Amino acid sequence: MLFNSFSFILLFLPITALGYFALARRSQVLAAGWLAAASLFFYGWWSVEYIPLLLASIGFNYLAGRRIGHGAGAVKWRWLALAVGANLLLLCYFKYADFLIAGVNAVGGADWPLWHVVLPIGISFYTFTQIAFLVDTYQGKVKEYRFVHYLLFITYFPHLIAGPVLHHAEMMPQFERKESYRLSAANVAIGLSIFAIGLAKKVLIADNLSPHANFFFNQSDPQGLLVAWGGVLAYAFQLYFDFSGYSDMAIGISRIFGIRLPLNFDSPYKSVNIIDFWRRWHMTLSRFLRDYLYIPLGGGRRGDVRRYLNLMLTMLLGGLWHGAGWNFAVWGLLHGAYLMVNHAWAALAARLRLPTGAPPWRLASVGLTFAAVCFAWVFFRATDFARAVAIVGAMWGHDGIALPASLAGHLHALRPLLDKLGVTFYIGGGTRFVQTWLWVLVAAAICFTMPNTQQIMRRCEPALDFRAGAGGAWSLPAVPLTWLPNRRWAVALSVLMLACLLSLGRPAEFLYFQF
Numbered sequence: 001m002l003f004n005s006f007s008f009i010l011l012f013l014p015i016t017a018l019g020y021f022a023l024a025r026r027s028q029v030l031a032a033g034w035l036a037a038a039s040l041f042f043y044g045w046w047s048v049e050y051i052p053l054l055l056a057s058i059g060f061n062y063l064a065g066r067r068i069g070h071g072a073g074a075v076k077w078r079w080l081a082l083a084v085g086a087n088l089l090l091l092c093y094f095k096y097a098d099f100l101i102a103g104v105n106a107v108g109g110a111d112w113p114l115w116h117v118v119l120p121i122g123i124s125f126y127t128f129t130q131i132a133f134l135v136d137t138y139q140g141k142v143k144e145y146r147f148v149h150y151l152l153f154i155t156y157f158p159h160l161i162a163g164p165v166l167h168h169a170e171m172m173p174q175f176e177r178k179e180s181y182r183l184s185a186a187n188v189a190i191g192l193s194i195f196a197i198g199l200a201k202k203v204l205i206a207d208n209l210s211p212h213a214n215f216f217f218n219q220s221d222p223q224g225l226l227v228a229w230g231g232v233l234a235y236a237f238q239l240y241f242d243f244s245g246y247s248d249m250a251i252g253i254s255r256i257f258g259i260r261l262p263l264n265f266d267s268p269y270k271s272v273n274i275i276d277f278w279r280r281w282h283m284t285l286s287r288f289l290r291d292y293l294y295i296p297l298g299g300g301r302r303g304d305v306r307r308y309l310n311l312m313l314t315m316l317l318g319g320l321w322h323g324a325g326w327n328f329a330v331w332g333l334l335h336g337a338y339l340m341v342n343h344a345w346a347a348l349a350a351r352l353r354l355p356t357g358a359p360p361w362r363l364a365s366v367g368l369t370f371a372a373v374c375f376a377w378v379f380f381r382a383t384d385f386a387r388a389v390a391i392v393g394a395m396w397g398h399d400g401i402a403l404p405a406s407l408a409g410h411l412h413a414l415r416p417l418l419d420k421l422g423v424t425f426y427i428g429g430g431t432r433f434v435q436t437w438l439w440v441l442v443a444a445a446i447c448f449t450m451p452n453t454q455q456i457m458r459r460c461e462p463a464l465d466f467r468a469g470a471g472g473a474w475s476l477p478a479v480p481l482t483w484l485p486n487r488r489w490a491v492a493l494s495v496l497m498l499a500c501l502l503s504l505g506r507p508a509e510f511l512y513f514q515f
Helices: 006-024 028-044 048-070 074-108 123-138 147-155 168-176 185-218 225-256 274-280 283-294 304-322 326-352 359-381 385-395 409-420 430-449 458-464 487-504
Strands: 401-404 423-426
Touching: 006 028, 006 225, 006 487, 028 048, 028 147, 048 074, 048 123, 048 147, 074 123, 123 147, 123 168, 123 283, 147 168, 185 225, 185 430, 185 487, 225 359, 225 385, 225 401, 225 430, 274 283, 274 326, 274 359, 283 304, 304 326, 326 359, 326 385, 359 385, 401 430
Parallel strands: 401 423
Antiparallel strands: none
16 A cells, blocks of 8 residues: 555545544553554555565564573574574565576576565565664663564554664654553644655655656667756656655654654755765664664774775665665665765865865765765666666766757757757657756755755654754755644645645555565
8 A cells, every 4th residue: 555545545544543542542552453453454455465474574573582682691692693594584585586596697607597586565674673673682772572562563554665764662662652642633733744745745746757767767779968867867856755755754644643753864965975965865774784784893993994894895785785686786885985985085184174164165065975876876776787887878978968859949049059069969859858857957946945844844853853964964045944833834735735636646656665
């Protein structure tokens, strides 16, 4: 079931909420059980056959967690190794079996048949969530083991399919609080407001960028520089508004139930460097990779060489987490290299006392960081490695600069300059070219000049658990928008929601569902 569907908005969500608060009057356990059952129904809407797998994973990890929590010494370690290994084996089977077989065939000249394993939706997210639970239990951070709460923690439908990746310690205490089971007009108003903003990101922006990004990445003809950048930017903004919109909707839905999910996006395209980008993009995954991979590997505690190796390995595995393919591996390695360069440059800039805080410098840094991120997105999105290389070449001008022939008449006054720049004109594609760049410019204006969701909702910041900005971002002065519980905002968000509902048509899946 999609958040951006009539069945969810008009049926599932209100029925689930009404049942939850009605049962909460009698028993918190019944209310939690109802919400867990509704979450399983939500998951089963996609594929009923994978509910037993999900429940088996939950049961195994819950029992393993209890053994770890009540064990001592070597027993705790053995149970942790067993449980984490079992989770990784399950993930490898469903996500990487065919990738590994194809790799063995390519390297060893074998001809093993592929298994064509179907990837259960959400398995990457609920596997990582449970690995974090096991490690936290081993470290003594888990204090509460009520099964109904653990079941709800894993299956909780706002985050089950595409995150955010949650910590046990930030969710389980909320399921114990009486306030979480009381219907609150403030929670409903705030939750619906955040949901409306997220839905608008998905339906009104991301879904309108999608046809242009898909058209570009799915064709094989040579591309000029402007066409290539238009297609890549369309995907960059589509991905941002799609996943950021999902995360906002998840936070908003959860708030209706009195539960606070962590922030997952904080204007990442405004980051002044790659380090800051990863503090702002998919923040819960970045936190997981840092806490459960980078730091256990040694982090930066053992010198620069070891730090750089740890960064590369962490980002490589982060890339492969997104998908079983060499494109994702290259994407991860690129970001690992970016982080290495960023750390080295930061040390050099500090030594030379360069004015990196000056506005012109920060503006240039935002542009360079965004360009580097877009360059890496090519490998993330391209259908194969050869296509990604061709697109990168076009972005560098390898195929020249070309414009649609239908624009030639409108650019007659600029022809001398265009001729000097080597601009050529090709037949067809004029409408697509113009529409792509118009949507890119609209998305860029919203992304770089408008406040993000937590800035709009900053009056609710303490209640929303939105963290403060990392302090590294730079942007043009944002439009001053601050949410208030008044009639003006109610009307504005109602109009926004109506526009989204009228645009739903055939709901489009979220991009991160494939991971």
